[in-house]
Amino acid sequence: MQIVLMRKKKQELFGEIVVDAYREFTNQLIYLKKMYRRWKQGQEKMADPWQECMDYAITLARKAGEVIREALKNEMAVMMKSSPADLVTATDQKVEKMMLSAIREKFPSHSFIGEESVAAGEYSVLTDNPTWIIDPIDGTTNFVHRFPFVAVSIGFVVGKKMEFGVVYSCIEDKMYTGRKGKGAFCNDQRLQVSGQEDITKSILVTELGSSREPEIVKIILSNMERLLCIPIHGIRGVGTAAINMCLVASGGADAYYEMGIHCWDMAGAGVIVTEAGGVLLDITGGPFDLMSRRIIAASSRPLAERIAKEIQLIPLQRDDEE
DSSP, X not given: OHHHHHHHHHHHHHHHHHHHHHHHHHHHHHHHHHHHHHHXXXXXXXXXXXXXXXXXXXXXXXXXXXXXXXXXXXXOOEEESSSTTOEEEHHHHHHHHHHHHHHHHHOTTOEEEEHHHHHTTOOOOOOSSOEEEEEEEEOHHHHHHTOSOOEEXXXXXXXXXXXXXXXXXXTTTEEEEEETTTEEEETTEXXXXXXXXXXXXXXXXOOOOSOOOHHHHHHHHHHHHHHHTTTOSEEEOOSOHHHHHHHHHTTSSSEEEEESOOXXXXXXXXXXXXXXXXXXXXXXXXXXXXXXXXXXXXXXXXXXXXXXXXXXXXXXXOTTOO
């Protein structure tokens, strides 16, 4: 009997040792898996240091969109900037301030160019430093009139080259994104330009702009007339450069051109167009310059070059000129 009890105790003791060993092994395995995940995340960040920034930009754009949609329910105070058609509201300023504060807290070493900051007297200086280029409300006149095309535009530039872009058409709830080398998407659906090369079969998008100087208006209308009479299928515009460019990226329009806009109008959507297979050119047909205040964004190079042949230039001060 005593021998049986001793055997039973030994078995119980052995069982406890096995259970303890298994529990320790399991804990060690969980710990090693956790450490591996951390190491892998670190490797991924080293391989792609800007993905965290892009994820944060998408989060910021959604938050900004919520503020904008809420503001549309209320009366708004409207102020004038450079012309009677160049408007700003307290919501523009509130959204930019919110985004700037969040970016500076999370990425204190990064630079920032924002439409309302420049309007308040800051300069648009583009360096090689990682730079966030933001338009808190692209389509402010639309916003004021509750015309349903309003976008939050975020461009991220490193070494003076566009790294990623986020354009949130907040009333439509369409999130456009583009990441250099990784494609362009709208609400996670891949975008592809139309690829149209024949201008006579194309539909273009542009805007009349905010200048009301008679000579400038004449040039804008004359350019439209020349293009229409080639002939082309038509010219459209929704009142925001960023969404116009995203329409090119999605294949809904074949090309977009405009003069007089700014880097914050183009930085977000520019990389979305190129990652969807499109091209960016200067209005002259030369290389695109983000600070030049002019652009052709097209579904193909032949189409962009054909548009450039028809355009009369408007003299403009660059964004990086004091």
